[in-house]
Amino acid sequence: MLNPIPNQIDRLDFQKTFSDHQETAVRWRSSTLEERSARLVKLRNWIKENQNLIRKALWEDFRKPEPEVDLSEIFPVTSEINHTLRNLKDWMKPKSVSTPLSMIGTSGKIHFEPKGTALIISPWNFPFNLTVGPLVSALAAGCTAIIKPSELSPATSFLIQKMVKAVFPTNEVEVFLGEVEESQALLRLPFDHIFFTGSPAVGKIVMKAAAEHLSSVTLELGGKSPAIIDASADLNDAAGKLIWGKFVNCGQTCIAPDYILVHESQKERLLMELKVFLQKFYDPAFKGIENSRDYARIIGPKHFERLSDHLEDAISKGATLDFGGKTDKSSFYFEPTILTSISEDMSVFQGEIFGPILPILTFSTIEEAIGMVNSKPKPLALYYFGKESENSEKVVRETSSGNVVLNDCVIHFLHNNLPFGGVNNSGIGKAHGHEGFLAFSNEKGVLTQRIGLNNVTLLRPPYGVKAKQIISTLIKWF
Numbered sequence: 001m002l003n004p005i006p007n008q009i010d011r012l013d014f015q016k017t018f019s020d021h022q023e024t025a026v027r028w029r030s031s032t033l034e035e036r037s038a039r040l041v042k043l044r045n046w047i048k049e050n051q052n053l054i055r056k057a058l059w060e061d062f063r064k065p066e067p068e069v070d071l072s073e074i075f076p077v078t079s080e081i082n083h084t085l086r087n088l089k090d091w092m093k094p095k096s097v098s099t100p101l102s103m104i105g106t107s108g109k110i111h112f113e114p115k116g117t118a119l120i121i122s123p124w125n126f127p128f129n130l131t132v133g134p135l136v137s138a139l140a141a142g143c144t145a146i147i148k149p150s151e152l153s154p155a156t157s158f159l160i161q162k163m164v165k166a167v168f169p170t171n172e173v174e175v176f177l178g179e180v181e182e183s184q185a186l187l188r189l190p191f192d193h194i195f196f197t198g199s200p201a202v203g204k205i206v207m208k209a210a211a212e213h214l215s216s217v218t219l220e221l222g223g224k225s226p227a228i229i230d231a232s233a234d235l236n237d238a239a240g241k242l243i244w245g246k247f248v249n250c251g252q253t254c255i256a257p258d259y260i261l262v263h264e265s266q267k268e269r270l271l272m273e274l275k276v277f278l279q280k281f282y283d284p285a286f287k288g289i290e291n292s293r294d295y296a297r298i299i300g301p302k303h304f305e306r307l308s309d310h311l312e313d314a315i316s317k318g319a320t321l322d323f324g325g326k327t328d329k330s331s332f333y334f335e336p337t338i339l340t341s342i343s344e345d346m347s348v349f350q351g352e353i354f355g356p357i358l359p360i361l362t363f364s365t366i367e368e369a370i371g372m373v374n375s376k377p378k379p380l381a382l383y384y385f386g387k388e389s390e391n392s393e394k395v396v397r398e399t400s401s402g403n404v405v406l407n408d409c410v411i412h413f414l415h416n417n418l419p420f421g422g423v424n425n426s427g428i429g430k431a432h433g434h435e436g437f438l439a440f441s442n443e444k445g446v447l448t449q450r451i452g453l454n455n456v457t458l459l460r461p462p463y464g465v466k467a468k469q470i471i472s473t474l475i476k477w478f
């Protein structure tokens with residue numbers, strides 16, 4: 001049974017902690033590489049020494065299998081820290097820029113100043129990774145952080161609080177547990193940057209609150225990420241990758257393939273391959289997927305009901321149940337489920353599914369597939385499986401999404417050198433590696449006047465003929 005997070009709104013002094021963070025942020029404006037690195041090393045040490053506690057918390061929250069915790073919660077964070085430690089010196093160094101002809105005699109540099117106080121609001125679905133990952137970027141950039149993890153993954157949220165208490169003074173990093181009320185109380189404070197990961201609906205609330213103080217935002221949101229399976233795809237290869245990408249974390253992954261668009265000539269073979277992999281991954285001994293230790297559970301009753309409604313709605317409107325469909329409310333078990341004969345009026349065709357239901361639709365030309373993707377809000381990720389570069393290039397060129405992966409899915413999350421994030425409905429701003437560092441940094445242009453151009457005085461009032469001539473020359477030639 002999950003530990004509910006108590007309502008803390010009356011007990012917590014958000015304003016006091018925030019003021020302390022503002023003071024720290026002023027001191028940290030000139031923090032050195034050594035100081036920032038030391039914070040990251042301390043954090044990494046705690047994580048390495050407490051891996052078992054992390055595994056235990058995630059098992060308690062939604063029976064997340066240990067190897068999935070290691071791969072998708074611990075490794076991405078330790079890898080983010082290692083990558084940052086290797087590159088931080090270079091990222092922090094002011095960068096010289098070339099001088100335009102009209103500015104000759106000056107020099108320009110970009111300084112990377114910490115934005116200051118950061119607020120990190122995180123979701124429940126990868127609760128450790130998606131809370132600590134942004135914290136790494138905030139610390140690398142020299143920001144303080146107040147964290148509000150999700151109330152739906154309480155065991156992990158309590159553990160994050162314990163970790164932060166052990167590693168950082170409260171005036172540097174602090175965790176406030178709570179629900180919507182606590183989150184909104186924090187959003188009323190004038191943070192310098194807000195890093196939010198969650199649904200597009202709450203993303204809009206966060207952005208409105210940020211507008212009140214003109215706080216900058218990074219919004220890591222969700223959406224319907226399509227997987228296009230072209231006629232030329234290696235179906236066996238694609239099916240194995242799709243089943244893993246869709247059903248890891250019980251389908252509760254922001255970048256999971258939400259639905260499949262398969263070329264009509266390959267639908268039946270793809271279906272067969274998908275079923276083979278489901279059996280192989282989760283039920284090799286034919287004892288029932290519910291007995292697999294490698295398949296997680298739905299996070300709680302609200303999401304279980306939401307997914308059950310999706311399934312019921314699709315079946316009642318004529319969808320074919322090709323695999324799965326079994327559920328058990330008492331344990332939040334939801335069998336991996338594949339649906340075909342999908343129509344536009346079904347809810348699985350409309351909003352983000354965010355669970356283990358995989359609808360399969362068909363297309364006859366690549367233009368039709370692109371048209372279907374473009375008829376929906378821009379997704380967080382788009383996957384294309386196929387061997388024809390002409391088609392894959394067309395898909396990359398003619399669709400818009402946060403990221404694209406060709407011939408695989410989900411794994412781009414682990415690539416530290418690629419910007420990660422969405423576009424419009426699926427997000428604003430990018431995360432991970434250098435992009436994460438930049439999200440928490442103010443790129444401050446610093447111009448130095450070196451030799452001084454005497455004739456600049458001619459540009460000052462009262463403006464004479466000479467000034468007009470110089471300005472016309474500037475417009476004409478520079």
Ligand SMILES: NC(=O)c1ccc[n+]([C@@H]2O[C@H](COP(=O)([O-])OP(=O)(O)OC[C@H]3O[C@@H](n4cnc5c(N)ncnc54)[C@H](O)[C@@H]3O)[C@@H](O)[C@H]2O)c1
Binds near residue numbers: 150219426
């Ligand atoms: N882009 C990404 O990296 C990414 C990663 C994981 C999840 N997601 C998305 O997150 C969503 C699922 O996560 P979730 O259910 O935790 O999202 P959510 O938006 O319901 O909640 C996220 C956080 O916001 C807080 N919150 C909820 N309602 C609020 C409100 N009205 N005002 C202020 N704060 C509020 C919650 O307490 C939680 O900490 C999916 O849409 C998924 O695609 C995106």
